[in-house]
Amino acid sequence: MVALAIAEQELPAAAGASLDVEAVSHAFDIDGAVLPVLDNVSFSVKASEFVALLGPSGCGKSTLLRLVAGLEPPRAGILREDGDPIAGPFPSRVVVFQDPTLLPWRTVWHNVALGPEAQGILKQQRHRVDAAIDLVGLSTFRNAYPHQLSGGMAQRVALARALVNDPRILILDEPLGKLDSLTRITMQAEIAALWQRSGFTTLLVTHDVEEAVFLANRVIVFSDRPARIKADIAVDRPYPRHRGDPKLVELRHEILGLLGLDATW
Amino acid sequence: MSMSSTASRTAELAQSADEGAILAARPLALPASLWASGPAIFASLAWIGFGLSCLLWEDLGDWSRTHELAIAAFVIAAGILVAAPNALRLGRFGKGLQLRAPWLLALGLFFTLWEVATAKFAWLPLPFFPPPQAIIEVYTDDLPKLLVSVWASVKLQLGGYAIGAAAGFLTGVSIGWSRSVGYWVHPILRFIGPLPATAWLPFAFFTFPSSWSASTFLIALATAFPVTVLTWSGVASVSNAYYDVARTLGAKPSFLVLKVAIPAALPHVFVGLFMGLGSSFAVLVVAEMIGVKAGLGWYLQWAQGWAAYANMYAALIVMSLLCSGAITLLFKTRDRLLVWQKGVVKW
Numbered sequence: 124m125v126a127l128a129i130a131e132q133e134l135p136a137a138a139g140a141s142l143d144v145e146a147v148s149h150a151f152d153i154d155g156a157v158l159p160v161l162d163n164v165s166f167s168v169k170a171s172e173f174v175a176l177l178g179p180s181g182c183g184k185s186t187l188l189r190l191v192a193g194l195e196p197p198r199a200g201i202l203r204e205d206g207d208p209i210a211g212p213f214p215s216r217v218v219v220f221q222d223p224t225l226l227p228w229r230t231v232w233h234n235v236a237l238g239p240e241a242q243g244i245l246k247q248q249r250h251r252v253d254a255a256i257d258l259v260g261l262s263t264f265r266n267a268y269p270h271q272l273s274g275g276m277a278q279r280v281a282l283a284r285a286l287v288n289d290p291r292i293l294i295l296d297e298p299l300g301k302l303d304s305l306t307r308i309t310m311q312a313e314i315a316a317l318w319q320r321s322g323f324t325t326l327l328v329t330h331d332v333e334e335a336v337f338l339a340n341r342v343i344v345f346s347d348r349p350a351r352i353k354a355d356i357a358v359d360r361p362y363p364r365h366r367g368d369p370k371l372v373e374l375r376h377e378i379l380g381l382l383g384l385d386a387t388w
Numbered sequence: 389m390s391m392s393s394t395a396s397r398t399a400e401l402a403q404s405a406d407e408g409a410i411l412a413a414r415p416l417a418l419p420a421s422l423w424a425s426g427p428a429i430f431a432s433l434a435w436i437g438f439g440l441s442c443l444l445w446e447d448l449g450d451w452s453r454t455h456e457l458a459i460a461a462f463v464i465a466a467g468i469l470v471a472a473p474n475a476l477r478l479g480r481f482g483k484g485l486q487l488r489a490p491w492l493l494a495l496g497l498f499f500t501l502w503e504v505a506t507a508k509f510a511w512l513p514l515p516f517f518p519p520p521q522a523i524i525e526v527y528t529d530d531l532p533k534l535l536v537s538v539w540a541s542v543k544l545q546l547g548g549y550a551i552g553a554a555a556g557f558l559t560g561v562s563i564g565w566s567r568s569v570g571y572w573v574h575p576i577l578r579f580i581g582p583l584p585a586t587a588w589l590p591f592a593f594f595t596f597p598s599s600w601s602a603s604t605f606l607i608a609l610a611t612a613f614p615v616t617v618l619t620w621s622g623v624a625s626v627s628n629a630y631y632d633v634a635r636t637l638g639a640k641p642s643f644l645v646l647k648v649a650i651p652a653a654l655p656h657v658f659v660g661l662f663m664g665l666g667s668s669f670a671v672l673v674v675a676e677m678i679g680v681k682a683g684l685g686w687y688l689q690w691a692q693g694w695a696a697y698a699n700m701y702a703a704l705i706v707m708s709l710l711c712s713g714a715i716t717l718l719f720k721t722r723d724r725l726l727v728w729q730k731g732v733v734k735w
Binding site for chain 2: 189192194212213214216217218220222224226227228229237238240241242267268270284286302
């Protein structure tokens with residue numbers, strides 16, 4: 124409990140950054156053919172907002188996240204973090220991928236320490252690494268190797284590895300997509316609590332409509348590829364939320380309708 | 389089932405529960421230990437047989453270590469006999485003995501057969517198949533020369549292997565990482581690499597100033613090719629997701645190479661080092677037989693030239709121990725460095 128209290132004091136520091144996506148289009152070259160994936164997408168995310176991006180599988184949401192992370196430049200348009208154009212990856216924007224992608228040769232501790240080590244500030248930040256591991260409840264596993272962890276634990280490590288960098292924008296690319304439903308429900312609540320406490324801006328790509336309305340302030344619904352924005356829906360409910368909240372259930376129905384899946388309701 | 393019923397019957401006879409337990413344990417203890425040390429007792433008998441086979445008949449040749457060999461065999465037999473019933477008290481050594489008792493038995497039988505088939509009845513033609521005492525004689529009487537040869541081989545092998553492994557590793561990482569290095573080096577590698585290093589022998593021996601440097605070059609060449617190819621394929625097959633993760637966390641290219649690409653490629657690198665070790669042994673022996681006037685390969689050649697077949701076998705045994713030791717060392721290093729892998733193959 125003491126460790127957790129220290130973690131709460133030390134981890135949240137930088138407030139969230141705002142994000143502007145301005146007329147962004149992107150395409151891939153596949154065997155000489157051009158495959159458009161994003162078509163003139165524009166939206167803004169306010170500082171410390173939690174925005175979920177929802178859309179059919181393969182529509183280009185994950186590509187959008189790669190652009191926000193700076194892993195690739197867009198073919199057209201511009202992305203801005205707090206007004207400054209995004210030119211490449213930077214630890215203020217950290218991604219948690221669908222696979223935990225922990226480095227298998229590093230222990231839990233050294234995986235979480237990856238960011239500070241890469242930035243050459245590990246010596247000053249060792250206590251932050253400890254705090255981040257405590258925060259996700261894995262302090263007894265700090266010396267374990269990734270192959271010894273369950274899927275949920277590995278994803279928690281990935282979350283700690285992101286949080287230790289004090290991100291201003293946390294980018295979640297279906298981070299719970301491969302977990303079993305019980306672990307997913309637990310981790311959804313944990314993510315909501317973390318976000319509320321730390322105040323970073325969060326972008327969440329998900330296939331799960333319930334997850335989107337349960338977590339986000341806003342849900343942006345995309346069309347089939349190439350992705351266009353179909354709807355931008357505010358989820359104006361206080362936290363902590365309840366899955367059975369009639370307003371959330373209603374929103375879920377509305378969004379499923381937008382995705383053409385309301386017949387299953 | 390029968391054990392527990394025996395135990396309960398003894399327990400009924402006993403005055404108290406404690407006494408019952410003692411009684412129940414006693415009849416079981418003896419056969420259990422006898423069963424466990426059975427193979428060891430047979431092994432001991434086989435070694436006694438070996439010792440006797442040395443003494444029972446006259447040697448057909450003139451070998452000076454027959455009696456010493458027989459004494460050594462009796463000592464080993466006695467050692468096994470004493471240790472076997474006390475295996476439990478001897479801890480790890482005792483356990484190892486129990487585990488290897490069948491092998492000790494087989495060895496004892498093999499040596500007996502070898503002794504009888506060579507020194508005593510010459511069922512195998514004699515100068516070509518020397519008896520065990522002849523080989524022991526080499527180790528006792530020709531030890532200085534053998535040790536000098538071992539040292540020469542180890543020096544040559546270590547130098548060549550280290551240079552080849554380092555060069556192969558660096559080349560592999562460069563080709564795997566940089567497209568432009570790959571463009572230039574890859575065709576050269578494809579052209580030269582598959583050539584057996586021994587094919588370079590004539591070239592090496594007239595271009596290099598000494599046969600020692602020529603051999604070092606050849607051993608390095610034999611090592612470098614597999615190390616290069618496997619390091620390269622290891623670096624090239626690192627998942628892009630790892631690079632993405634490291635880049636979003638602020639990693640610079642040097643960090644990506646040193647802390648992501650190389651550790652991820654290490655399992656491949658060790659396969660390359662293992663293959664390189666094998667082919668470099670071959671080159672070492674050939675180089676020593678042809679050009680270098682030292683080392684175990686040269687000793688083998690010399691022994692054959694003088695029809696000193698016992699010396700040849702003695703050198704072969706030493707060589708096998710050295711090569712096997714080198715591979716064991718490599719695997720131990722790998723196991724230590726790659727603890728993070730699941731289910732690493734045991735050597």
